[in-house]
Amino acid sequence: MKPQVGEMAPDFTAPVVGEGIGEGESVTLSALRGSRVVLVFYPKDDTPGCTTQACELRDGWFDLKGRARVYGVSIDDVKSHGKFIRKFSLPYPLISDPEKAIVEAYGVWVEKSMYGKTFMGTERTTFVIGADGRIEHVLEKVSPKDHLGLLSELLA
Template sequence: MKPQIGELAPDFTAPVVGADCAEGATISLADLRGERVVLVFYPKDDTPGCTVQACALRDGWSELGGKARVFGVSVDPVKSHKKFISKHELPFPLIADEDRRIVEAYGVWVEKSMYGKKYMGTERSTFVIGRDGRIEAVLEKVKPEEHLEKLAAALGD
């Protein structure tokens, strides 16, 4: 089950890389209490849709910067995240959820289907978490091309 608007966001601790994060750093949602946080769940580093989504966030960073701390989250390892950040000059950090605890806690580890084959994967969804640790907005199954606009609207002015 996905956490709903008004509910406390599930806490987590996981490796994080990029932006101003030190080598080998971890991040906990509890450490970010008092700040607005955006968790952008995406299926896989450097795939076409995820690249479109990440680069749109990068290109629209001036719209988002200062409104919230933005983190990408996928089940890819830190090494993959580092390559993705470097290749596309991403200004936001990425969280490595290799054990799938975060995607499962947020209800975005789901059955998917491609060419008739079913498999488990991450649903492209975004959660805006308020300073009080409660869910403010949920953007579900968002299209990569529309994500920045929807996120900017959810964050407001």
Template sequence: MSKPALNSPAPDFTAPVIGGKYKAGDTVTLSALRGQNVVLYFYPKDDTPGCTKQACALRDGWKEISKKAAVFGVSIDSVKKHAKFIQKYELPFPLIADEDQKIVNAYGVWVEKSMYGKTYMGTERSTFVIDKNGKISAVLEKVKPDEHLDAVLAAL
């Protein structure tokens, strides 16, 4: 699937979530977050170098970013792996477990990747900023972990 276009409605979903105000067993529904800006950042895998750098930058900028939007990380990792990642790095925001790959597909970030000459399917590091009305207000594609926080803040 292709990525949702700017100013189009953000694809809705209900998925398992943990962290922030969410506890094990909770789910989050995107449409229930209307009335606030939402940052959905998609990343490949918990506790890997780039993903850790990206998550920790958001953690370190939390005071500023949390005033502007609700932030959710999304990967295909399990809630259990997310909980360990959150605890290890003291992440203040929730992570969504997309084990069935419905959200990464709906947002067009489940893509063919290659490393060392081998191709495989994986999550593209991309971020979607969703406005208070549930529309896509920014799409940040293939963001670099070091530049992610600044790019998100600029988009808000």
């Protein structure tokens, strides 16, 4: 079940790469209290929709970076994240969740279907978390091309 607006965001500690963060470092959500945090859950590194979304965020980074700490989150490993960041010059860090603990805590590990087959995967969802650690906004099933515009409006 997804956390709802007004609820405390589920805490986690997980490996993170990018934005000057060294290999082997982790991020803990509760340690970021005092700052607004955006968690952008996406299905997979270097796939068409996820690349579109990531590059939209990159291209709008100048506008976003001063308003919140933005993190991409997927079940891909740190090595995959590093390649994705380098390939597309992503200016924000990516959190690795191969054990699926974060995607499950946020209710975005769901049954999906494609071409008549069902499988488990990450639902494209963004959580805006206030400086107090409470969920401010939840963007669900947003088109990768529309994501930046909606996020920018919420952070204004």
